[in-house]
Amino acid sequence: MKTFDELFSELQERARTRPEGSATVAALDAGVHAQGKKVIEEAGEVWLAAEHESDEALAEEISQLLYRLQVIMLARGLNPEDVYRYL
Numbered sequence: 001m002k003t004f005d006e007l008f009s010e011l012q013e014r015a016r017t018r019p020e021g022s023a024t025v026a027a028l029d030a031g032v033h034a035q036g037k038k039v040i041e042e043a044g045e046v047w048l049a050a051e052h053e054s055d056e057a058l059a060e061e062i063s064q065l066l067y068r069l070q071v072i073m074l075a076r077g078l079n080p081e082d083v084y085r086y087l
């Protein structure tokens, strides 16, 4: 179990150390266009899960959307604080 901030710190470390086999390194290397498409794809899956699937399936889709948002944040050099100040 990890929080949004803990996942973000983990992804920052992946971006810094670039370990072999990291999904995050691959996602960052794919560029902002591919990263944006993943956000849209996961957002659509959240919508569909909310209408048609279980709470557990919905929670999993939301976790993937949060991950994809964090990839975009990392790619653009944003920190969670940059986002939180608008909440």
Ligand SMILES: N=c1c2ncn([C@@H]3O[C@H](COP(=O)(O)OP(=O)(O)OP(=O)(O)O)[C@@H](O)[C@H]3O)c2ncn1[C@@H]1O[C@H](COP(=O)(O)O)[C@@H](O)[C@H]1O
Pocket (backbone or CB within 6 Å): 010, 011, 014, 021, 022, 023, 024, 025, 063, 064, 067
């Ligand atoms: N939370 C996630 C996470 N959520 C989603 N994903 C990626 O998103 C993929 C699933 O998304 P899709 O449904 O689009 O899968 P897919 O279409 O079958 O996969 P692709 O064809 O897009 O590769 C997974 O295979 C992962 O590559 C994640 N990848 C990593 N994390 C976490 O990020 C941290 C760092 O991971 P690494 O960078 O892999 O070390 C770890 O704590 C991981 O748990």
